[in-house]
Amino acid sequence: MLTRRAKSTSLLLILVAGALGVLSSTQTWLIVARADGGEVLDVAGNAALPVLAPLSLTALALGAALALVGPVMRRIIAGIAVVVGGLLLVLTARVLLLQPLDAVGPALTKVTGLAGDAALKGLVDGITVTAWPWVALASWLLLLAGGALALFTAGRWRSGGRRYRTTPVPHEGPVDAVESWDELSRGTDPTR
Structure with missing residues (x-):
């Protein structure tokens, strides 16, 4: 019973994390106030962190694959889920806490036509963080937890029925x- 619960819990955590990541990639993460008096600029998650949507989709695929494979591949896939979760956690925390210019740079360049750190730094009056990066950060913790749970319990999960042998x-x-x-x-x- 505990093994079945561990399997369903880890799969649920990984799939929810991936779905939240995909959703947050389309939402506004950063709001940039411009020093040149221009309009306030909303920066979506996929613009602030370009790997957000692909790695979120990867998490969804890992959750689906984890439900179908055998014990050895379960451990490999769970390990990949932990690595992806850790990478996304670090990258999201960097955008969230440091608010680097490279997170808003491409969006500013698209609007103003200016490029380069020196030119863009003068355009930014302030950056406000919305709730979505925090949601993404929480989802990466779920992904890490689901991957770790799968990694440690995958060997005890029941295998598929007779038709999968x-x-x-x-x-x-x-x-x-x-x-x-x-x-x-x-x-x-x-x-x-």
Whole structure:
């Protein structure tokens, strides 16, 4: 029972983290007040952190794959989930806490046509952080927790049923139609 709960909990944490990451990538993360008197600029999550959407989709794919693979691949996929979660946690914390110019630079360049740190630094009067980077940061903690839980419990998860097995299962008694087709698929003659 505890193993089944660990499996469902880890899968849920990873999938929720990925979904929240995808959602937050489309929302406003930073609001830039401009020193040149221009309009306030809203910077979305995918502009502030370009790897946000692809790595969030990666988390969703990892959660789906984790539900389908065997014990060895579960550990590998769970380890990848931990690495992705840690990377996203560091990158999001950097944008959230340091508010670097490179997070708003591309959006400013698109609006003003100016490029380079020196030119853009003079344009920024202040940067306000919205709640969405905090949501993303919390989701990366969920991703780390789900990946770590899967990493430590994946060896005890139940495997798929009979239809997912690749090794033949010895059977006693008469062979039914399904087993005959399965044996033909594996290249053995069921009539012997």
